[in-house]
Amino acid sequence: MSEGQTPLLGPDLTQGVPVSMLADGAMLLGHAGGEPVLLARRGAEFFAIGAACTHYGGPLAEGLLVDDTVRCPWHHACFSLRTGEALRAPALNPVSRWRVERRGDAVHVREKHERPVRQRRPPAAGTPGSVVILGGGAAGNAAAETLRNEGYSGRITLISADDFPPCDRPNLSKDYLAGNAPEDWIPLRSAEFYREHDIELRLGCRAGAIDTANREVRLEDGGSCAYDALLIATGADPIRLAVPGADRPQVHYLRTLADSRALIAKTSWAKRVVVIGASFIGLEVAASLRARKLEVQVVAPEDVPMARIMGTEIGKFIQSLHARRGVVFHLGTTPAEIGDGRVTLESGETLAADLVVIGVGVRPATALAERAGLAVERGILVNEYLQTSAAGVFAAGDVARWPDRLTGERIRVEHWVVAERQGQTAARNILGRRERFDAVPFFWSQHYDLTISYVGHAERWDRIEMDGRLEAGDCRATFRRGDRKLAIVTIGRDLDSLRGERELEALITS
Ligand SMILES: Cc1cc2nc3c(=O)[nH]c(=O)nc-3n(C[C@H](O)[C@H](O)[C@H](O)COP(=O)(O)OP(=O)(O)OC[C@H]3O[C@@H](n4cnc5c(N)ncnc54)[C@H](O)[C@@H]3O)c2cc1C
Ligand code: FES
16 A cells, blocks of 8 residues: 555645644644645654555554654554654655744645665675575565665575565455455565565575585575575474365465465355364454355364463454354364365364365474574574574574563564564674664454554463453453563554553663
8 A cells, every 4th residue: 555545634734733733742644745744743853754654554643653753553663753764664665754844833844855865885894795585575575675775785695485576474364365455465575676676586496405514505496505694584384284184175274375366266166164273364364254255164172262372351352253253163172084075073073164274373494494403492593683503694583583582581473573673683683783683572463354463472471451341342451470561462552552562662671
């Protein structure tokens, strides 16, 4: 979605607005030259930038000002008020910027600034001559872009087993699968972008081994690729279900665009689907296939979906949300066999199924790293700079386990925004910046018209403090262990989620 699609609201800022309308730290939504503009005040300074987030068009005026930046309420991207730059993923593009003039008691938005042209700087001493990125997902793409944004002019090769260029993976189970997003929303960047930025994409290309002594990646097609610095961003693979019939053609997993396309193709004739797994992906698939009018049944061993991550109360709420939309749950049981047009459960029940979608979790794709002798323990172990145990080798995204400063534990998550931010940090560290990765984890999940936002990380907790009413789709749940605040879940409270993120950030820096 582009900036220009947001309807024009608020005053015409070119006509000027009274200074008294904007207290210190306040934001005002208006427009200038036919575009939505956010006017913000920090002390005596006024800033005017595009009001729509460049990720999915989120309303920045409903976000949070933090120093001279603004954070998007939808998925927590962050933009500089001074330059319009996207400082934090998931936004990858800057917003526009306007000159602001104060005249007496009024502030006027004047002409739009030209977008700053990034200068490529000559490589600093010690900068690697070539960078190889293994993985064309969130982390790999963000790293490649960041290397160029930071002025890196050496060779960048991005090797991806996917046949498709880096894509908006979260959308594959949401609007795209539901039929509400065209496929041209799915690529993160155009083919021209990679050409213009001199990023060599090797698609449909699988790495088979890493030789850390000779700094070389060996490819399964027999080729090889030398590197000075390597980023492993191989993500995670869906866990395969070991039941009889799981290899039948009506059985699908969902990780890639090809997977999502294959599912969509079958929705043209399939009427009944059984989703195995009541995880985020399983339930997002359930919602999207309900949007396509399929009959959906969900099978999962737990008593309450998502209770392990969100607690019982929120889990029951999500279950009831799906049940109200016609999803039938079979909980506390697992499939015993997948047959022709049916799934038989351990409970003995048989469910009719033209289509079966399995979403029972993922495993980090660590095989290459293990074979190369890197330290691996439920993920590739990295330090706070995302360096692995091998010199010149970094890891980021779903595959990496890093020391999280909020919990004081080493963690690994499967969050889009974290993967992108880690890719960005790893890129800067490849260039010798020594930047710690200490962003508070964030993810979102979408079910019908309801979005759940989660900041922080709580694998274990002893208390959940609820504020607001779940049934009204308006609440905040704070997860605590002892006196430590670990995570905050919000529904219908985007600004609260941003404030929660700030609260957790303050715990890290204190
Ligand atoms: C359907 C779906 C919906 C999701 N929705 C959300 C959401 O709403 N919110 C959220 O926060 N997160 C969501 N996620 C999770 C999010 O997409 C992941 O956390 C994120 O993609 C991880 O990024 P990554 O770069 O680590 O790995 P990936 O994006 O998985 O990329 C890994 C890349 O490595 C490549 N690769 C693997 N092995 C090799 C090899 N040997 N050689 C070459 N290439 C290799 C793969 O082909 C792929 O290109 C969703 C995930 C899926 C699948
Ligand atoms: S719309 Fe702004 S971060 Fe997604």
